[in-house]
Amino acid sequence: MTYELRIENLTVRTADDTVLVSDVSLVCGPSNPICLIGETGSGKSLVMHAIMGSLPDSLSCDGKILLDGTDILPLSPQQRRELWGRKFALLPQEPWLSLDPTMRVGAQVAELYTDLRGIGRKQANQMAADELASVGLAGSFDAYPFELSGGMAQRVSIAMAHAAQSPIMLADEPTKGLDRALCDVVADLLRGEVAAGRTLMVITHDLELAEKVGGTVGVMRKGRLLELGTADQVLRNPSHDYSRELVAALPANWPVRTPARAKKSDDIVVAADSIGKSFGRNTLFSDVDVAIAKGQVTIILGPSGSGKSTLGNILLKLIKPDAGHVSWGDDLPAMKYQKIYQDPPSAFIAGQTLGRAFADLRKLHNIDGARINAMLDQLGLDRGLLARRPDAISGGELQRFAIARSLLLDPVMLFADEATSRLDPVSQKRVIDLLCAQVRDRGLALLLVTHDPDLAEHIADHIIRISDGDHSSLAAKAA
Amino acid sequence: MKTKSFANLPTDVAADMMDGSRSVFWTPARITGAFILVCLLLFAVLGPVFISTDPLHQNYNAVLVGPGVDGYLLGTDHFGRSMVSRLAHGAQLSFAMAFVTAISAAVPGILLGVIAAARGGMVERGLVALSDIILALPGLLLVLLLLAFAPGEFGPLYLGLALYLWVEFFRVARIETARVITSPSVEATRLLGFSRLYVFTRIIVPALTGPMATLFAFAMGSAIIAVSTLSAIHVGLRPPTPELGAMIVELVPYYSEAPLQILMPAIGIFLLVLGLQLMAGRKS
Structure with a gap:
């Protein structure tokens, strides 16, 4: 057994014959990992679900999925499920959410030996402890999942895949929601799996992860596999237009934004005077002075x-500082200070269509309907989307709706809290470009929180760096 | 796994599928529940109008006869009273009482829960302490205390039950509201200038509807059971008032002779609770 996974002409359709994944062929095996990259809704997750056999019943699959030359697609759902754990291990998105919160980590790993492989309790515990030690979690046998960091939880799910002896690992957005340093840790872990001879398939929109994993990279969009090649070739020298756009959208490859004009004192919209905040005994920062001016991009950078x-949030007066004082320019109303959230769907009312949300906003503030339409056009949003609910449109589009919603109130300051960290590079660039255009055209003050130094370096006028429990305030950018 | 993969579908298709699955309110379970409730309501409302027999009329020549015998549609009880007439009157009384009790527990319970979560601080601590005190008392003891003032009357019985049942509404409403109120959607809505009332009607009320409907169905069931329990120790409603719980208690000694008679009021209660649960139940 070499555990080679070969997909031939895979097509996924809905019951009414809409093609979701069209004619995808690829191959991966030990020491030849594959990364599928593309935006949300490009069909890359469907390919993974097709391999696992966990597609919704309403979808049908054509083509071949060959595991060591045997087509597993015609197998019954029961037989497909037999392969889970034994052949395929899924490294889930946000693994800290998929561990049992009430069970100690060691017991969760040991369960695989006793239940899947029929090993006795005592020996299973020993093997689980060894396995956890091998992924660098020797001290965490008795820990509960909530005591683990994101990277540690990811390692636990890898230990579980080892325990099941699954030769094929499928990782679904393994770096989603992690900051840069942890992304590197996860990339190293995945590389270790490849080096140990396992077959690895990664679904991601994190191009840096794809580069670090190496092997084959496939670019997907709208259900089609646009380009397939070695990581070097696809990421350095892409041949398809969309791949080029994707690579160009990496913050590291952005053109540097022309710095704004120098700050004048009457442009200050928020001034914070030696503020400090701590939670319990943990001091986040103390004695920080911040001044945010119109027409400038200020970035708070940190893990x-x-x-x-x-x-x-303190600058937006949503949280009171323990010490110090925050003042807003000319005592403007709170409405002039708006916020864009990290997780776009969570900022909208769940059951409400976007049309309803905008209609209510229009009624509340007597906004001209034509202005709303102009705003949506300006942000490149199709008005047909207004009939949808927030959970039924892509993150990038929803984030732009959130920006449109805030801009309709003519804010003087916009606080974007990790507003693009869950978006694919192309959507991220689009959202950032839009925000920067507002800074230029309307003299908006933009405060952006991010953990991505590349992004910060390329667009910031000022960077406030925060490291754990420490800060170096307001370092003017020298680029 | 299935719901997760929906989120990853291309957006056009996901939207169609999700909107389609959401618009189905009348699931088979709900239709069944609605059907049961409508039948019970018709029986309770129209029964006493159309059944001319007095539920209190005793006929010692036909004691504990089976259904259909001597012209008694569902037979008679141990005093020869018509079961169908007693069931109709009893259903009316029990359902009305359970409904009034549950409403008077739900309204203050939910309002106080929302207020506690929204205001926080001393208000919340005070209300939580109050609910804990009531929870520490056995529920029926509270009812018994109040009943001591006016034995056998409906007023204190109802008040005592409501005083005991509101705690559950309060606790769930408070936790659910606290969860929703700290969510980014509330913060974003307030930042956009919307009032507290808007947040309440558009975010908190929809979030509370499901769990509160389920609790309401349970509360109605508990009210009926509690009244029958109190009848069993002769402090609830007094005989000969036809009430479903009291009827069960009265008929228990005759179980071996007339098992069907004791099952009838029990089935009534069972169907009511089942109907309410089917209506309230959400699709997982």
Whole structure:
């Protein structure tokens, strides 16, 4: 058994014959990992679900999925499920959510030995402890999932895949919601799996992860596999237009934004005077001075958990600082200070169509209907989407709706809290470009929180760096 | 796994599928539940109008006769009273009482829960302490205390039950509201200038509807059961008032002679709770 996975002409259709994935062929095997990249809704997750056999019943599959030359597509759902754990291991998105929160980590790993492989309890515990030690979690046998960091939870799910002895690993957006340093840790872990001779398939919109994993890269869009080649070739020298757009959308490849004019004192919209905040005994920052001016991009940069969102919320007067004082220019109404959220669907009312949301906003503030339409056109949003609910449109589009909603109130400051960290590179670039255009055209003050130094370096006028429990305030950018 | 893969479908298709699955309110379970409730309501409302027999009229020549015998549609009880007439009157009384009790528990319970979560601080702590005190008392003991003032009357019985049942509404409403109120959608809505009332009607009310409907169905069931329990120790409604719970208790001694008679009021309660649950139940 070499555990080679070969997909030939895979097509996924809905019951009413809409083609969701069209004619995808690819191959991966030990020491030849594959990364499928593309935006949300490009069909890359469907390919993975087709391999697992976990597609919704309403979808049908054509083509061949060959595991060591045997087509597994015609097998019954029961037989497909037999392969889970034994042949395929799925590394889930946001693994801290898919571990059992009430069970200790060691017991969750040991369960695989006893239940899947029929090994005795005592020996299983020993093997689980060894397995956890092998992924660098020797001390976490008795830990509960909530005590683990994102990277540790990811390692637990890898340990579980090892315990099941699954030769093929499918990783679904393994770096989603992690900051840059943790992304590198996950990339190293995945590379280790490849080096150990496992077959790896990664679904991601994180191009840096794809580059680090190496092997084959496939670019998907609208259900089609546009380009397939070695990581080097696709990411350095893409042949398809969309791949080129995708690579160009990486923050590292952005053109540097022309810096704004120098700050004048009467342009200040938010001034914070030696503010500090701590949660319990954990001091996030203290004695920070911040001044945010019109027409400038200010970035708060730091790893997750460092308190950068808290700082933004304090400047927006959503949270009270423990010490110091925040003042807004000319005592403008609160409505002039708006916020864009990290997870677009969570900022909208779940059951409400976007049309309803905009109609209510229009009624509340007497906004001219033509202005709303002009705003949507300006942000490149199709008005037909207004009939949808927030969970039925892509993250990039929804984020643009959130921006449109805020801009209709003519804000002087916009606080974007990791507003693009869950978006694919193309959507991210589009959202950032839109925000920068508002800064240029309307003199908006933009405060952006991010953990991506590349992004910060390329668009910031000023960067506030926060590291764990420490800060170096307001370093003017020297680029 | 299935719901997760929906989120990853191309957006056009996902939208169609999701809108399609959402618009189905009348699932087979709901239709069944509605059918049961309508039948029970018709029986309780129209029964006493069309059945001319007095539920209190005793006929010692036909004691505990089976259904259909001597012209009694569902037979008679141990005093020769018509079961069908007693069931119709009993259903009316029990359902009305359970409904009034559940409403008077739900309205203050939900309102206080929302207020506690929204205001926080001393208000919340005070209300939580109050609900904990009531929870620490056995529920029926509270009813018994109040009943001591006016034994056998409906007023204190109903008040006592409502005083005990509101706690559950309060606790769930408070937790659910607290969860929703800290969500980004509330913060975003407030930032856009919408009022607290808008947040309440558009975000909190929809979030509370499902769990509260389920609780309401349970509360109605508990009210009926509690009244029958109290009848069993002769402090609830007094005989000869026809009430479903009291009827069960009265008929227990004759179980071996007339098992059908004792099952009839029990089935009434069962169908009511089942109907309510089927209506309230959400698709997982």
